[in-house]
Amino acid sequence: MKRIITIQDISCIGKCSLTVALPILSAMGLETAVLPTAVLSTHTMFENPVFVDLTEQIRPISDHWEREGFGFEAIYTGYLGSARQIELVTAFFQRFKRENTLLFVDPAMADHGKLYSGFSPSFPEEMKKLCSKADLIIPNLTEASLLTGIPYQEQQDEAWLHKLLDGLSALGPRFIVLTGCSLSPGRIGVLSRDCAAGRDFSYDTEKLPVSYHGTGDIFASTVLGGLENGMNLSAALKLACGYVKDTVQATIRNPASRRYGVDFETTLPGLIRSLEAFRSGSING
Ligand code: PXL
Numbered sequence: 001m002k003r004i005i006t007i008q009d010i011s012c013i014g015k016c017s018l019t020v021a022l023p024i025l026s027a028m029g030l031e032t033a034v035l036p037t038a039v040l041s042t043h044t045m046f047e048n049p050v051f052v053d054l055t056e057q058i059r060p061i062s063d064h065w066e067r068e069g070f071g072f073e074a075i076y077t078g079y080l081g082s083a084r085q086i087e088l089v090t091a092f093f094q095r096f097k098r099e100n101t102l103l104f105v106d107p108a109m110a111d112h113g114k115l116y117s118g119f120s121p122s123f124p125e126e127m128k129k130l131c132s133k134a135d136l137i138i139p140n141l142t143e144a145s146l147l148t149g150i151p152y153q154e155q156q157d158e159a160w161l162h163k164l165l166d167g168l169s170a171l172g173p174r175f176i177v178l179t180g181c182s183l184s185p186g187r188i189g190v191l192s193r194d195c196a197a198g199r200d201f202s203y204d205t206e207k208l209p210v211s212y213h214g215t216g217d218i219f220a221s222t223v224l225g226g227l228e229n230g231m232n233l234s235a236a237l238k239l240a241c242g243y244v245k246d247t248v249q250a251t252i253r254n255p256a257s258r259r260y261g262v263d264f265e266t267t268l269p270g271l272i273r274s275l276e277a278f279r280s281g282s283i284n285g
Pocket residue numbers: 009011016017040042043044045079108116214216217
């Protein structure tokens with residue numbers, strides 16, 4: 001079985017980061033090792049969460065794993081809380097990257113035009129350094145704007161999205177996946193670039209009239225799960241768009257407040273059926 005390591009915080013309540021990456025990747029048939037960077041009582045959209053920093057545990061944990069000779073097919077990073085954590089994760093990449101290890105970086109730090117609370121304005125500069133080491137980066141539009149210095153705009157257009165893609169390519173990753181792209185009314189999806197092949201790809205689905213927290217982490221985890229199951233990037237992106245759309249639809253049907261995340265558990269069986277269809281050859285990629 002393939003083993004992935006995911007490095008991000010664990011927010012005890014408020015479905016995001018490790019509490020979605022772990023179940024989704026496990027359900028997709030991948031052993032998912034975790035390196036929690038912090039424990040928070042909730043994610044930071046709630047007020048005053050309890051925060052236990054685990055930064056200084058990253059190196060001793062890595063030392064132990066190196067002594068045991070553990071290896072990983074992919075290293076997946078999400079929300080990281082400080083420049084120091086980025087430095088330690090960069091060292092982790094150097095230590096554990098083998099020829100075929102995929103370095104998958106979700107520069108989770110901002111949304112809706114703003115940095116998440118708790119980050120200093122200099123944080124995106126640090127995140128740029130991590131992105132430059134990655135094989136694949138998966139920012140949303142706010143993160144892409146912070147990483148490139150191209151001003152954020154609410155109103156999207158093709159020229160702006162391509163400028164973002166060009167700016168992100170300059171950081172040096174092999175693949176870029178830009179999420180939250182909406183070029184026609186009522187649609188939302190992704191724009192991706194394979195920088196080595198010089199190929200762009202776009203895909204969208206129906207845009208539902210709601211916005212929920214945590215969908216970016218669900219999307220990134222599903223893309224990685226698809227890739228590690230042998231899908232090419234386009235197929236993995238279609239799979240993730242479909243899963244997030246079905247999940248948002250299922251969440252709308254639930255009348256309870258969803259500030260703490262979407263009902264991704266209810267739609268996991270559908271994700272697994274799509275993966276099985278791919279494995280049996282009825283979905284290409
Ligand atoms: O979903 C990204 C995320 C992860 N972890 C924590 C967060 C957020 C977004 O707000 O606060 C702690």
